[in-house]
Amino acid sequence: MFRLAVSNLAQNKARLLISVGGTGLALTLVLFFGAVFTGATGRLTVYIDRAGADVWVSQAGVRTMHMSASALPATATGEVKAVPGVEEAVPILYAEDMLEAGGNQFVVYVFGVPADAPMGGPWRIADGSAVIRPGETIIDHAIAARAGVSVGDRITVLGQEMKVVGLTSGASSLVSSVTFVTMDDFARVRGGGSVISFVLVKVAPGESPGAVAARIARDVDGVTVQTRGEFATQERKLINDMSADLINIMNTAGYLTGLAVVVLTVYIATIARRKEYGVLKAIGVRNRRLYQVVVLQALMSVATGFVAGLGLTLLLTIVIPQFDELLVLSLSAGAVLRVAAISTVLAGVAALLPARQIAGLEPVAIIRRR
Amino acid sequence: MDNLGLQVERVTKRFGSGDTEVVAVRDVSLVVNPGEVVLIMGPSGSGKTTLLLMLGALLKPTEGSITLDGLELSAMSERKLPDVRLRHFGFIFQDFNLLSALNVLDNVAFPAELTGVSRRTAREKATAVLTELGLGHRLRFPPDKLSGGEKQRVAIARALINDPTLILADEPTANLDSSHGHETMRLLREITQKRSRSVVIVSHDARIKDIADRVLWLEDGQFMKAIEMATDPICGMAVEREGAVAGVREGETYYFCAKGCRDEFLAS
Numbered sequence: 020m021f022r023l024a025v026s027n028l029a030q031n032k033a034r035l036l037i038s039v040g041g042t043g044l045a046l047t048l049v050l051f052f053g054a055v056f057t058g059a060t061g062r063l064t065v066y067i068d069r070a071g072a073d074v075w076v077s078q079a080g081v082r083t084m085h086m087s088a089s090a091l092p093a094t095a096t097g098e099v100k101a102v103p104g105v106e107e108a109v110p111i112l113y114a115e116d117m118l119e120a121g122g123n124q125f126v127v128y129v130f131g132v133p134a135d136a137p138m139g140g141p142w143r144i145a146d147g148s149a150v151i152r153p154g155e156t157i158i159d160h161a162i163a164a165r166a167g168v169s170v171g172d173r174i175t176v177l178g179q180e181m182k183v184v185g186l187t188s189g190a191s192s193l194v195s196s197v198t199f200v201t202m203d204d205f206a207r208v209r210g211g212g213s214v215i216s217f218v219l220v221k222v223a224p225g226e227s228p229g230a231v232a233a234r235i236a237r238d239v240d241g242v243t244v245q246t247r248g249e250f251a252t253q254e255r256k257l258i259n260d261m262s263a264d265l266i267n268i269m270n271t272a273g274y275l276t277g278l279a280v281v282v283l284t285v286y287i288a289t290i291a292r293r294k295e296y297g298v299l300k301a302i303g304v305r306n307r308r309l310y311q312v313v314v315l316q317a318l319m320s321v322a323t324g325f326v327a328g329l330g331l332t333l334l335l336t337i338v339i340p341q342f343d344e345l346l347v348l349s350l351s352a353g354a355v356l357r358v359a360a361i362s363t364v365l366a367g368v369a370a371l372l373p374a375r376q377i378a379g380l381e382p383v384a385i386i387r388r389r
Numbered sequence: 390m391d392n393l394g395l396q397v398e399r400v401t402k403r404f405g406s407g408d409t410e411v412v413a414v415r416d417v418s419l420v421v422n423p424g425e426v427v428l429i430m431g432p433s434g435s436g437k438t439t440l441l442l443m444l445g446a447l448l449k450p451t452e453g454s455i456t457l458d459g460l461e462l463s464a465m466s467e468r469k470l471p472d473v474r475l476r477h478f479g480f481i482f483q484d485f486n487l488l489s490a491l492n493v494l495d496n497v498a499f500p501a502e503l504t505g506v507s508r509r510t511a512r513e514k515a516t517a518v519l520t521e522l523g524l525g526h527r528l529r530f531p532p533d534k535l536s537g538g539e540k541q542r543v544a545i546a547r548a549l550i551n552d553p554t555l556i557l558a559d560e561p562t563a564n565l566d567s568s569h570g571h572e573t574m575r576l577l578r579e580i581t582q583k584r585s586r587s588v589v590i591v592s593h594d595a596r597i598k599d600i601a602d603r604v605l606w607l608e609d610g611q612f613m614k615a616i617e618m619a620t621d622p623i624c625g626m627a628v629e630r631e632g633a634v635a636g637v638r639e640g641e642t643y644y645f646c647a648k649g650c651r652d653e654f655l656a657s
Contacts, residue, residue: 023499026490298486301447302500302547303475383447 020308024315027288034284035320041280042324043331046358049273050332053354056266058347060258062192064251066128069190071138072109072219073228075250079241082253084113084128086261091242093213098239099220104231107221109136112205114216118158118198120174121166127158127198129177131205139219141199146170147185157199160186161344176200177208191345218242274361277324281369285317289373293380301382309377314370321366325359393458394587395421395444395555400453400463402439402610413439415610416453421555424585426578428598431607437591438559440607444589445478445557446470458554475503479548479586481577483560485540487532487547493519494528497546504551511550518546522576538569545577549584556581558590567596574600599627619644623654 028035067075067084076099077089093110100108112131117124132139134152141149145160147170156176158168163186168174172183176198190197222231228246236244245253289296296309336348397419404411414436421427431437442448443455446462455463457477465473474480487496494515501511519525522542532540541561548556558577562570574590578600581588590601598604604616617630626646633644636651645651 022495023488023491026488026495030490292489294484294486295488298480298482299488300471301445301474302480303471303473303478304503305471308503383442 020311021315024312024319027292027312028316028319031288031291034288038280038284038320039323039327041284042277042321042362043327045273045277045280046325046328046362047331047335048276049270049358050328050350050354051335051348052266052269052273053358054332054336054348054350055346056262057351057354058349059192059194060255061349062190062347063195063258064254065190065192066130066197067247067251067254069142070219071142071221073222073247074220074232074235075245075247076108076218076220076235076239077216077243077245079243081243082245082250083257084254085257089113089216090214091216091218093215095239095242096215096218099218099235099242102231102235102238104223104226104234105220106223106226107137107219109133109139109219109221110202110215110217111139111219112202112209112216114177114205115195116177116198118162118174118176118196120158120162120168120172123166125162125166125196126194127162127176127196129198129200129205131200131202133202138221141185141187141190143188143190145186145188147183149185151184151199151201153201153204154181155184155201156181157185157187158183159191159196159198160188161191162196164344177205179204179208192347274365277321277362278365278369281317281320281324281365282372284320285313285369286373286376288316289313289376293376296377297380297382297384300380306378310370310374313373313377314367317366317370317373318363321362321369325362329355394423394425395419395589396454396456397444398454398456400440400443400450400455402436402443402448403451413610414443414450417607417610417612418453419605419612421587421589423554423587424582425603426581426588426590426601428590428592428601428604429607430592430595430598430604433593435607436610437607439610441557441559441589441591444555445480446474475500476551477554479551479553479556481541481544481548481556481558481561483563485532485537485544485564487540487543489532491532492528493524493530493532493535493543496532496543497550500547501550515546515550518549519543521580522546536569537565538573541565541569541573542576545573545580549580549586552584552586554587556586556588558588558592560592560594561590562592562594562597570594571596571600598629601627604629621646621650623650 078091081087081089096108096110099105114129116127116129118127141157151157168183170183170186173180174183181200222228232244232246299309332350336350339346339348397417400414400417402414404413417440429437443450450463454461460473491499494512497515497519498511501514502508516528519528522545524539524542527535527539562574565573574597577588601618604618606613618627619630620627622643624646628644628646630644634648634651636643636645636655638655643654
């Protein structure tokens, strides 16, 4: 049956190309959207992942950076630092803002970091300095490139004109970018006061972040304490929840397109061989065996389309960032497995209609028809 | 021993009912012995194909019974029939009906594999049958690269591969020219007689009468007359007993194509 299915598929090259090409492109669409989403999500938590903190302390009840605002008294830093197992505690200010540069506006996450802080500042400098002084800012070089800005130029951050002293790399995505200013500048823009957004905690060597987080939660009032992993997970969950409907619609469109292509091509291939299937039934081939041929054809079409789609998507993940650094594509093994599993189901569904055709085929009618 | 071969007893096939009822086959009885070649002829619409389909367990008779080697086909459930068709019947069709995606060897090996033999064994058997039919040099050819005669020989090989009891051929020469049609049928007779297999052929083609042991004329769903065939013992030509030159030697009657053959036979 396998050989017959392969031969049936391979005999009509144009039909095979349409089937595999159509399915491949539809699955590429699904994989590509997934890669864009994963890439963007990864970059949205880049600060949490790379700031250097083992534990994040926020206002009680605040578990994410997006869609929430954390305000802690500045005194919280000292209280946190006093907890056993805490090696460093650094306060930061955080806000989402519009950065204006070169006549363009960009959504950025602005972080106010104390001068000489051992963590919380830029982690990879592509150009210029990693040290910020009052009136200065560090932005990502992808944004700078888009705005036509270089080190030494002046831009507007938090409504204040500031001088670009450094450019980071790997801190931008399609939807956002990380920007650094001094904590004093940030506080001044906010009207001063003794309020901070988060306390970043580095635990002492040999200490577990989870244990230290539990101690901080026990000893400091009015805070929510999470390890870096917990904080990033919450953040991703929020983003996923916010985008789930959109992603589901795009995925469904991709899957339905693939399904339609496979159904049509397998159905047409079955109709074209109607007489052959009738003759096979006449010589004693059971329906079950003929279903196997149709299902195998659908599976092979989808599997080949999946491999083609995966290959094309992998190629795109390499090529596209060469042209647009903000478009970060990340293809996860989980996404690939999920698409593979759904594609297998699609193949089964695609074989239903042709199988129905075969089931209703009367060999007598085929033989009588001259 | 009596149960061997095909036995058709008082078979009738009706389509529709009431005013629209059509009796395609009417009270037909027939016995085909092992090794016998029976040709059923008749005008279009006489019920030949309907009868053939019933003989091949593709259509159930309305009345009567059909038995092959002791198996009563007409009483079998639909679930069992595909396996019976696969192992006990070989089908040859007018349009050859080969699987266009498979090469000659795989077309023939395919039904053998379905019976559960290994692919290797199936291909070995297919190669042997195809070689016997003079197609040893065409094993890897796709069907569309073969002539009509070659395609029909592949179809014969496919019908023979599972060594069936009965081979049913529906207008097997209709798409062949006269010389290829006759040659192909002669080959079929030769191979089936060697294997002691029965053949029932339904055809309009009177030119293949000489390969049959018996010719039956079906008209309005009934057998009208049987044409008994005989082989001239001198020249080997098949002749209809009725109207042929006859001669008796040692109490037995022989039939000849011409007086010359009879005289030569009686003088020998």
